[in-house]
Amino acid sequence: MGEILGSFWFTIWLAGASTGLALASGVTLALRGARVMWQVPLAMPHLTMAVVVVHLLAPSGLVARMVFWMGGIGGPGEFPDVVQDRWGMGIILVYALKETPFFALMAMTVLRRLSGEYGAVAATLGAGRWQRLRYVTLPLLAPAMVPAALLVFGFVFASFDVPFLLGRTHPAVLSVVAQRYFVSDREVALGISVGMGLFSAGLAGLYVRLRTEW
Amino acid sequence: MVRYVVWVPVVFLLVRSWAGRWLWPDVIPPEWSGRAWGAVRVEPVVNSLGLAAVAMIGAVMLGLALAGAFRRSAWVRWAVLTMALLPPLAMGVGLHGLFLRLGLTDSWWGVALVHLLPTTPYAVMAVAASLSRFDDDLAAQARTLGASGWQVWRYVKGPALLPGIATGAAFAFVISWSQYVLTALIGGGRVLTLPMALVGYQKSGDEAVAAAVALVFLGAPVMLSVWVERGWE
Amino acid sequence: MWTGDEARNRYFETTVREQVRAKYGLELRIMPYGHTGEVVSKLVTEKGAGKVSGGTVDVVWINGENFRAAKRAGVLWGPIVLPRLYADEAYEKDFGTPIEGLETPWQSAQFVMAWDTARFAEPPRTLDELLAWVKENPGRFTYPAPPEFSGSVFTRHFMLAKGFAGGLADLREMKPYLWKKGETYPGTIAELDRLFANNEIDFAMSYGPSFASERIARGSFPATVRTFVFESGTIGNYNYLAVPFNANDREAGLTLIRDLTSFERVFDMAKTLGNSFPQKGEPAGLARGVATLPLEVLRKHFLPEPDADELVKFEQAWRAEVLLKP
Numbered sequence: 001m002g003e004i005l006g007s008f009w010f011t012i013w014l015a016g017a018s019t020g021l022a023l024a025s026g027v028t029l030a031l032r033g034a035r036v037m038w039q040v041p042l043a044m045p046h047l048t049m050a051v052v053v054v055h056l057l058a059p060s061g062l063v064a065r066m067v068f069w070m071g072g073i074g075g076p077g078e079f080p081d082v083v084q085d086r087w088g089m090g091i092i093l094v095y096a097l098k099e100t101p102f103f104a105l106m107a108m109t110v111l112r113r114l115s116g117e118y119g120a121v122a123a124t125l126g127a128g129r130w131q132r133l134r135y136v137t138l139p140l141l142a143p144a145m146v147p148a149a150l151l152v153f154g155f156v157f158a159s160f161d162v163p164f165l166l167g168r169t170h171p172a173v174l175s176v177v178a179q180r181y182f183v184s185d186r187e188v189a190l191g192i193s194v195g196m197g198l199f200s201a202g203l204a205g206l207y208v209r210l211r212t213e214w
Numbered sequence: 215m216v217r218y219v220v221w222v223p224v225v226f227l228l229v230r231s232w233a234g235r236w237l238w239p240d241v242i243p244p245e246w247s248g249r250a251w252g253a254v255r256v257e258p259v260v261n262s263l264g265l266a267a268v269a270m271i272g273a274v275m276l277g278l279a280l281a282g283a284f285r286r287s288a289w290v291r292w293a294v295l296t297m298a299l300l301p302p303l304a305m306g307v308g309l310h311g312l313f314l315r316l317g318l319t320d321s322w323w324g325v326a327l328v329h330l331l332p333t334t335p336y337a338v339m340a341v342a343a344s345l346s347r348f349d350d351d352l353a354a355q356a357r358t359l360g361a362s363g364w365q366v367w368r369y370v371k372g373p374a375l376l377p378g379i380a381t382g383a384a385f386a387f388v389i390s391w392s393q394y395v396l397t398a399l400i401g402g403g404r405v406l407t408l409p410m411a412l413v414g415y416q417k418s419g420d421e422a423v424a425a426a427v428a429l430v431f432l433g434a435p436v437m438l439s440v441w442v443e444r445g446w447e
Numbered sequence: 448m449w450t451g452d453e454a455r456n457r458y459f460e461t462t463v464r465e466q467v468r469a470k471y472g473l474e475l476r477i478m479p480y481g482h483t484g485e486v487v488s489k490l491v492t493e494k495g496a497g498k499v500s501g502g503t504v505d506v507v508w509i510n511g512e513n514f515r516a517a518k519r520a521g522v523l524w525g526p527i528v529l530p531r532l533y534a535d536e537a538y539e540k541d542f543g544t545p546i547e548g549l550e551t552p553w554q555s556a557q558f559v560m561a562w563d564t565a566r567f568a569e570p571p572r573t574l575d576e577l578l579a580w581v582k583e584n585p586g587r588f589t590y591p592a593p594p595e596f597s598g599s600v601f602t603r604h605f606m607l608a609k610g611f612a613g614g615l616a617d618l619r620e621m622k623p624y625l626w627k628k629g630e631t632y633p634g635t636i637a638e639l640d641r642l643f644a645n646n647e648i649d650f651a652m653s654y655g656p657s658f659a660s661e662r663i664a665r666g667s668f669p670a671t672v673r674t675f676v677f678e679s680g681t682i683g684n685y686n687y688l689a690v691p692f693n694a695n696d697r698e699a700g701l702t703l704i705r706d707l708t709s710f711e712r713v714f715d716m717a718k719t720l721g722n723s724f725p726q727k728g729e730p731a732g733l734a735r736g737v738a739t740l741p742l743e744v745l746r747k748h749f750l751p752e753p754d755a756d757e758l759v760k761f762e763q764a765w766r767a768e769v770l771l772k773p
Contacts, residue, residue: 003771040220043435045392047409048428051416052223055230055425060238060645062226068239076238076647077586086630151299158301160395165413168631169592170770175303179395182307183488193304197296200304204295208288235666238645253457314496320503402489403478404503414479419637420453 003170003177004192010171014088014163015156018095023149025096026103027141030111031133038101049094050162057082057090083166090166091173095159099152103145110144111137147211154203158196224432230425250422254430255411261322262391262408263434269329269390270383276330277337277382278375284342298335305331306399313400320402328400329390336389337382344378384442388435448508449596450479451635454661458719467706473699478504481635482594483513490522490691502693505700506707509550510686511542515755517689518549524690524697525549529705532713538685543754550687553708554716556654557683557745558600558676561738565671566649572678574608578617581624587649589626589633589642592770593762597636597652600682600752606761607750608679614761618769629769644668656745660736661720673738680750 041049056062064079073079083090122132160175167176174196181189230236231250233243283290309328310319318324348371356366394409401407408431415424450456456477464475480486486507493502509517517523526548531538538552539545562570571577581588591598605614622629626648633639636653643651644667651659651672662668688707690700706712735741752758 038220040224040436043388043432043439044223045388045409045431045435047392047394047412048227048432049223051412051424051428052226054416055421056226060642060647062241065239065241069241076645081627084627084631154299158299158303160301160303161392161409161413164395165416169634170631175301175395178303178307182310182399183482183485186307186492189307193301193307196301196304197308200299200301201292201296204292204299207295207299208291238647310492311496314492314498402503403480404476414450417481417635417637418451418453418456419635419641421641 004174004188006171007174007177010088011157011173011175014091014095014173015153017088017092018099018156019149019153021092021096022099022152023103023145025100026105027107027138027145029100029104030107031137033108038105041098041101042105044098046094046098046159046162047165049098050090050165053090053094053097054083054166057093058084084168086168086171088163088167088171091163094162094166095152095156099156102152103148106144106148107141110141114140143211147207150203150207150210154200154207157203158200224429227425227429227432231422231429233422236422247422250420250426253420253423254426258406258408258411258427259430261406262431265322265326265329265393265397265405265407266387266390266434268326269333270386272326272330273333273337273386274341274379274383276334277341278379280334280338281341281345281378284338285345294335294338297331298339300331302332302393302396303399306396310399319400320404322401322405325397325401325405328396329393332393332396333386333389336385340382340385341375341378344375344381348374380442384438387438391431391434448477448480449483450477451481451637453637454665455720458716462715462719463707463712467703470706471699471702473702475703482596483507483509484516484594487513487517487520487522490517490693491520493693494520494522499693501695502691503695504691505694505696506703507689507691508553508686509689510684511752512755512759514541514546514550514687514689515544518544518547522692523549524692524694527551527690527701527704529701529708532708532710537751541687541755542684542752542758546687550689551704551708552685553688554713555683555685557656557749558597558604558652558654558681559656559658559674559740559745560676560681561643561651561653561659561668561672561674562649563643563669563672565669570650570675572675574604574617574677574679577677578621581621584649585624586626586628588621588624589629589639589648590652591636591639592632592634593765595635597639597654598632599758599762600654601652602765603682603753603758603761604677604750606757607682607753611757611761611764615764615768618765619772622769632770640667657720657736657739659738663738664736670737674740676740676745676748678748680748682750682752683745684752 054061058064059076059079059081061083064073064076067073067079068075081089082093122136127135158175159173160179163173163176164179167173172180174192178189178192178196181192229243232246232248234245234247234249236243280290280294284294305328313319313324313328318327352370352374353366356370361369392409393407394413397405397407398410408427412424412427412431415427448459459475459477467473467475478486486504486509490502490504527550528548529551531552535552541550560570571580590601593599593602602614602618605617608614609617626642633642639648640651640662642648651668653659655661656674659668659672659674663670663672688704690697690704694700
C-alpha cells in the first residue's frame with residue numbers, strides 16, 4: 001500500500017514538473033516570436049523522443065562520450081544521472097520537450113488574436129516591460145493556457161509508455177505499478193485503475209469548470 | 215538556434231540506425247551497417263496503419279454524432295473529458311475481463327474497438343470547436359433562400375465543419391498510432407504494432423533497430439501534420 | 448516464448464519458421480513475452496473465464512516456479528509422451544515439482560558470470576570475494592532486478608550458501624556499493640549486457656554458459672571477455688516445453704515440440720546460438736566457444752535449483768528487504 005501511495009506522489013511530481021517546465025518554456029518562446037518548424041516535435045511520438053533521450057543522455061550515451069572525449073569526466077560513472085534517476089528527470093525532459101511546442105503554439109495563437117491595444121495603453125500609462133507582462137499579457141493568456149496545462153498534467157499523470165521505457169524499478173509511476181500487478185494480482189491492478197479513473201474524472205470536472213468558451 | 219534544435223532527434227536517429235557496433239567511448243560510429251533497416255518488419259507498420267485508419271473513421275463518426283450534445287450539456291462535456299484523460303492502462307485493465315468473455319482479446323478487431331476510447335473524445339472536441347465557430351444565421355439565411363435541409367448541410371454546414379473533422383481525424387490517427395499499453399493489454403501480444411516493436415527492440419538492447427523503428431514510427435504523424443498544416447493555408 | 452535475446456529471436460523467426468513451414472506446412476507464430484509468468488497468468492485468467500478451447504498459445508517454453516504455478520492451476524495439457532534425447536531421472540522434477548508428463552525436457556542452463564580480461568586479470572571466485580570486490584569498486588556491479596530470471600538466480604546463490612536470512616543480509620550489505628547505489632536495477636538482461644559492453648559495470652551474467660562466446664561472435668562484447676563460475680558452484684536447471692489446456696491446435700503444437708526436441712534441431716541451435724546441449728555431453732563436431740567453460744568444469748560446479756516455492760518467497764523478500772528498504 002505504501003508502495004502505491006509513494007507511486008502516486010511520484011506520478012504527481014512528474015506531471016507537475018513536466019507541465020510547469022513546458023508551460024514556462026512554451027510561453028517564453030511564444031513571447032519571443034520564435035519561428036520554427038513545429039511539426040517535427042509536435043508530431044513526434046513520445047516513445048521516439050524517449051528513445052532519443054536515452055541514446056543521447058545515458059551515462060554511456062553520446063553526450064557523455066563527448067564530454068569524456070573533451071576530458072570532462074573519467075568514465076561513464078561520472079556522468080550525472082539524467083536518465084533513470086530517482087527524480088525522473090529523463091521522463092520530465094521528454095514530456096517537457098514534447099509539450100513545449102504545444103504550449104508555444106497555443107500561446108502564439110492567443111497572442112495573435114489579441115490586438116496590441118492593451119499593451120500600448122499600459123505603456124502610455126508608464127508601465128515597464130515586466131509590468132506589462134505581469135499585468136497585461138499573462139492574465140490575457142491565462143484563460144486559454146490554464147485549462148491546456150490541466151490537460152497536459154492529466155495526460156502525463158496517466159501515461160505509461162515513457163516511464164516504462166525510461167523509468168527506474170522504483171519509484172515507478174502508477175500506470176507501471178498497475179501493469180506489474182496486472183500480471184501478479186489482478187485485484188490490485190483494478191483498484192489502482194479505478195483510483196486513477198476517479199482522479200481523471202476530477203481533473204476533467206475542473207477543466208470543464210475552468211474553460212469559459214466552448 | 216531553436217529552429218535547428220528541432221531536427222537534432224531526427225538526424226541522430228538516422229545516424230544511429232545506420233551505425234554498426236557503436237560502443238563507449240566512440241563519439242563517431244566506427245563502422246556502418248544496413249542491418250538495422252533490414253530487420254524492420256512490415257507487419258507492425260501494416261497493423262499500426264490499419265488500426266489508426268479504423269480509429270480515425272470511427273472516432274470522426276462518433277465525433278459528429280456527439281458534438282451537438284457536447285456543446286449543449288456540461289455533463290456530456292465532463293464525460294468526454296474524463297474519457298480523454300483516462301489512463302489507457304486503466305482502460306485496458308478495466309476492460310480486459312469483459313473483452314475476454316466477449317472473445318475480443320488477442321484479436322485485431324478487439325484492439326481496433328478499444329482504440330476508439332482514447333481517440334473519440336478528441337474528435338468530439340475538434341468537431342464541437344468548429345461547430346462553435348459556425349454561424350447558425352448562415353443556415354437560417356440559406357433556408358429563407360429556399361434551400362432544403364440536405365442542401366443546407368451540403369453547401370453550408372458541412373463545409374464549415376470540415377476543418378473540425380480534419381483536425382479530429384488527425385488527432386484520432388495520431389492517438390491510435392501512439393497507443394502502446396492498451397494494444398499490449400487487449401491484443402495480448404498477438405497484435406503487433408510499431409510502438410510495441412519499438413519498446414521490444416529498445417528493451418532487448420538492439421539500439422540500431424530501435425532507432426530505425428523510431429524513425430518509421432515518426433514518419434506517419436509528421437507527414438500527416440505537415441499535410442494538415444498545408445491544408446490550413 | 449521469452450524474447451529477451453535478440454539472436455535467439457532471429458533464429459526462431461527465420462530458420463525455425465522456414466523449416467517448420469517447409470517440413471510440416473505449419474506457420475510459426477511467436478508470441479513475445481518479457482517473462483513467462485505473464486503467459487501463465489494469461490492462461491489462468493482464460494481458464495477462469497471459461498475459455499477452454501481456441502486458446503492463442505499452442506506451445507509454451509516454461510520451467511521452475513512458472514511450471515509449478517501452471518500445474519497447480521491446471522492449465523497445462525498432458526501427458527506429453529514424446530521420445531526424449533536422453534533419459535535422465537533428473538528431468539522428472541522441475542525445481543522440485545514432479546513434472547508428471549505435463550512438460551517435456553528441452554534444454555539445460557547453468558548460471559555463469561563474465562568479466563573482461565582486458566580490464567583486470569582475475570575475477571573474484573567466491574561469493575565473499577565478490578562482495579569484497581563490490582565494496583572496493585563501488586558502482587561497478589549490478590544485476591537485473593528479480594523476478595527477471597538471471598538476476599533472480601544470481602540472488603539465489605546467496606540464499607543457497609548463507610540461508611534465507613543470511614542471503615538477504617549479504618545482498619543488503621552489497622546494495623549501497625552497487626551501480627546507482629542499488630536504488631535501481633537493469634530491468635532486462637539486455638540492459639545489463641549493454642552496461643557491461645559500454646564499460647559502466649564490470650561483470651555480466653547469464654543462464655547460458657555460452658552467452659559470452661555468442662556475444663563476442665556477434666560483436667557485442669570485446670574478444671577479451673571470459674566466463675567463470677563460483678568455486679562453490681553455480682545453479683543450473685532444465686527447461687521444458689509444454690502445451691496449454693486450451694491450445695487451439697494441439698497436433699501442431701506437439702509436432703513443433705517434436706521438432707524442437709529432435710537431435711537435429713538441438714544440434715543446430717547449439718551450433719548457431721551456442722546453447723548448452725541437454726547434458727550427457729556433446730557430440731563431436733561442435734566447437735566450444737572461446738569464452739565458454741569446458742563441460743567438466745560446469746558439471747563439477749553444478750548446483751540444483753531450490754524448491755520453486757522457496758524461490759518465489761525469496762524473490763518477494765528481495766523486493767521488500769533489498770529494493771524497497773532504504
